[in-house]
Amino acid sequence: MEIPYRIRRRPDSSSAVRQRLTDEVSGLLARMAFHQAWLQIEASAVAGPYAILVATARSEAGAHMSLA
DSSP: OOHHHHHHTOSOOOHHHHHHHHHHHHHHHHHHHHHHHHHHHHOHHHHHHHHHHHHHHHHHHHHHHHHO
16 A cells, blocks of 8 residues: 555656556566465455455555556
């Protein structure tokens, strides 16, 4: 949820800064997908609520990133 703040407070709009932010978002999405898959294998009772949490966080963060 801190990525919108990083976007808004980036020092400039250079391609290097944009690339670093893109890489961070990509890494976060990959880690969330990994943990979601892991929970489906190891703790299926928790996988559903975690999927809802991830979807909600992505939706909310996505809206804020678009505004930033």
